[in-house]
Amino acid sequence: xxxxxxxxIIGCGISGIAAAHRLANAGxxxxxxxxxxxxxxxxxxxxxxxxxxxxxGANWIHGPSxxxxxxxxxxxxxxxxxxxxxxxxxxxxxxxxxxxxxxxFSSSGRKLNTEDIYPALEMFAELMYESAEFESQGGEPxxxxxxFIRSEAKRRAAExxxxxxxxxxxxxxxxxxxxxxxxxxxxxxxxxxxVGLGAYGLYKTLPGLDCTFPGGYEGLIKNLMSELxxxxxxxxxxxxxxxxxxxEKKENPVTIxxxxxxxxxxxxxxxxxxxxxxxxxxxxxxxxxxxLHKLHSIxxxxxxxxxxxxxxxxxxxxxxDCEIIHxxxxxxxxxxxxxxxxxxxxxxxxFGFTVLKPTERYGHVLCGWIAGHESEYMETLSEQEVxxxxxxxxxxxxxxxxxxxxxxxRSQWFHDPWTCGSYSYPGKGCSAQDLDNMMxxxxxxxxxxxxLQVLFAGEATHPCYYSTVHxxxxxxxxxxxxxxxxxxxxxxxxxxxxKL
Ligand SMILES: Cc1cc2nc3c(=O)[nH]c(=O)nc-3n(C[C@H](O)[C@H](O)[C@H](O)COP(=O)(O)OP(=O)(O)OC[C@H]3O[C@@H](n4cnc5c(N)ncnc54)[C@H](O)[C@@H]3O)c2cc1C
Ligand SMILES: *[C@@H]1O[C@H](CO)[C@@H](O)[C@H](O)[C@H]1NC(C)=O
Numbered sequence: 001x002x003x004x005x006x007x008x009i010i011g012c013g014i015s016g017i018a019a020a021h022r023l024a025n026a027g028x029x030x031x032x033x034x035x036x037x038x039x040x041x042x043x044x045x046x047x048x049x050x051x052x053x054x055x056x057g058a059n060w061i062h063g064p065s066x067x068x069x070x071x072x073x074x075x076x077x078x079x080x081x082x083x084x085x086x087x088x089x090x091x092x093x094x095x096x097x098x099x100x101x102x103x104x105f106s107s108s109g110r111k112l113n114t115e116d117i118y119p120a121l122e123m124f125a126e127l128m129y130e131s132a133e134f135e136s137q138g139g140e141p142x143x144x145x146x147x148f149i150r151s152e153a154k155r156r157a158a159e160x161x162x163x164x165x166x167x168x169x170x171x172x173x174x175x176x177x178x179x180x181x182x183x184x185x186x187x188x189x190x191x192x193x194x195v196g197l198g199a200y201g202l203y204k205t206l207p208g209l210d211c212t213f214p215g216g217y218e219g220l221i222k223n224l225m226s227e228l229x230x231x232x233x234x235x236x237x238x239x240x241x242x243x244x245x246x247x248e249k250k251e252n253p254v255t256i257x258x259x260x261x262x263x264x265x266x267x268x269x270x271x272x273x274x275x276x277x278x279x280x281x282x283x284x285x286x287x288x289x290x291x292l293h294k295l296h297s298i299x300x301x302x303x304x305x306x307x308x309x310x311x312x313x314x315x316x317x318x319x320x321d322c323e324i325i326h327x328x329x330x331x332x333x334x335x336x337x338x339x340x341x342x343x344x345x346x347x348x349x350x351f352g353f354t355v356l357k358p359t360e361r362y363g364h365v366l367c368g369w370i371a372g373h374e375s376e377y378m379e380t381l382s383e384q385e386v387x388x389x390x391x392x393x394x395x396x397x398x399x400x401x402x403x404x405x406x407x408x409x410r411s412q413w414f415h416d417p418w419t420c421g422s423y424s425y426p427g428k429g430c431s432a433q434d435l436d437n438m439m440x441x442x443x444x445x446x447x448x449x450x451x452l453q454v455l456f457a458g459e460a461t462h463p464c465y466y467s468t469v470h471x472x473x474x475x476x477x478x479x480x481x482x483x484x485x486x487x488x489x490x491x492x493x494x495x496x497x498x499k500l
Pocket of ligand 2: 449
């Protein structure tokens with residue numbers, strides 16, 4: 001009889017689609033999705049650069065193996081390359097950091113010898129591994145990952161590299177700065193000084209060597225959407241306010257007010273809007289307001305910006321086997337990962353590029369990565385300004401003034417009004433409790449009002465896979481299951497909540 005309940009889902013990203021999918025399969029026939037934009041997919045967004053497919057949003061399946069539902073769906077829909085399906089690929093445990101072949105250039109225009117700086121890469125990897133261990137141990141010697149890395153790197157460098165010449169030692173510390181910028185992109189944080197040390201290890205990885213969708217990540221969305229009843233999604237329908245806890249009417253305790261003034265009554269609403277949007281609009285989005293502990297968790301959890309800058313070249317200036325290019329500034333041995341003067345130095349935050357592979361498919365296309373406030377500033381510049389600055393940067397680091405990009409395309413996630421950034425990270429002072437608070441439905445336990453009026457899904461509500469597509473997908477299923485099991489536990493003699 002739950003199948004007669006009215007369920008409204010706010011947002012048609014992967015979490016909203018997953019929730020609708022599961023409810024529809026369980027026979028719920030009063031399910032609809034309200035989506036602010038004209039498209040499905042949210043932060044899964046495939047674009048074009050010339051003839052090439054490029055991912056404006058999500059890029060990889062992180063940890064593609066049996067436990068990863070995105071991998072299983074992509075396999076079922078035949079969206080993956082054969083290599084990604086091999087048992088060897090699924091068994092590879094890279095702990096979130098695929099072993100890519102690097103090319104490393106410095107700001108004085110030299111290609112660096114990987115052997116010289118390899119000890120810095122190794123030390124950094126160890127420190128990141130150790131950062132994750134404070135979660136289970138409890139007790140953190142520093143408030144943020146940045147402080148831990150800096151203090152430990154300084155100490156270990158003085159000890160382990162004391163016989164190394166000063167220039168090489170300084171260069172290795174500059175490499176640590178570069179690796180901190182990489183981590184800002186991975187975490188979506190403005191600086192590793194914003195990531196809580198005790199909470200960093202909440203994030204869990206799955207086995208499997210990260211893989212991409214040769215035909216674009218949106219293929220996953222298209223396949224899932226094709227299995228939903230047509231007309232289930234209303235596009236260009238932004239929600240302004242969720243009025244919940246309506247005690248006057250026993251039926252339909254929730255009213256959803258849209259930007260165009262339309263009001264939709266329902267029994268349940270599943271809110272999947274990004275954390276960035278919630279941070280900005282929570283006070284207008286809920287009547288009554290959210291309980292304080294939930295609000296505090298929304299504020300404590302971080303939501304930052306990570307953007308991509310795709311650059312296409314006529315010919316490569318990197319090695320044939322190169323998978324990632326690092327740009328190391330030789331004046332950064334103090335281990336900094338954010339710029340005091342964003343307007344003048346924003347480009348120094350770009351850690352480098354990943355190489356789109358295979359070359360036969362993409363030609364010579366690089367993807368530049370830039371996180372933080374520098375990235376948010378980059379969004380305000382014209383495409384020509386960005387292209388000009390990137391070109392100068394490549395001239396400087398290669399020492400070759402003739403290299404000219406053919407095409408450039410960048411993402412602008414911070415200024416997307418329905419996302420307000422890229423993805424969530426555990427801020428300073430965060431704990432597992434904050435993610436628990438994020439996913440807690442309203443009204444709170446013990447209330448006399450109708451249960452499960454407002455449910456919360458989306459990337460930022462997963463206890464250990466936040467910031468990922470598989471995390472988001474699982475939260476959509478989780479909230480659908482919450483409703484399904486709620487109704488299956490009610491005795492069938494009770495009358496249905498709403499009439500047909
Ligand atoms: C640059 C970038 C790179 C990434 N790379 C990866 C990656 O490689 N691998 C990976 O696993 N993950 C990656 N992610 C993260 C991944 O994309 C997200 O975690 C996931 O797509 C989030 O899904 P969601 O359903 O929670 O949110 P979203 O996809 O953001 O969906 C929310 C939807 O709500 C809508 N909405 C917002 N406000 C309203 C409103 N008021 N009314 C109605 N609708 C509203 C939005 O328009 C949107 O469609 C990346 C993200 C970015 C930005
Ligand atoms: C919800 O309504 C009940 C009954 O009127 C009331 O006691 C309770 O305080 C309300 N909750 C909120 C969060 O407003």
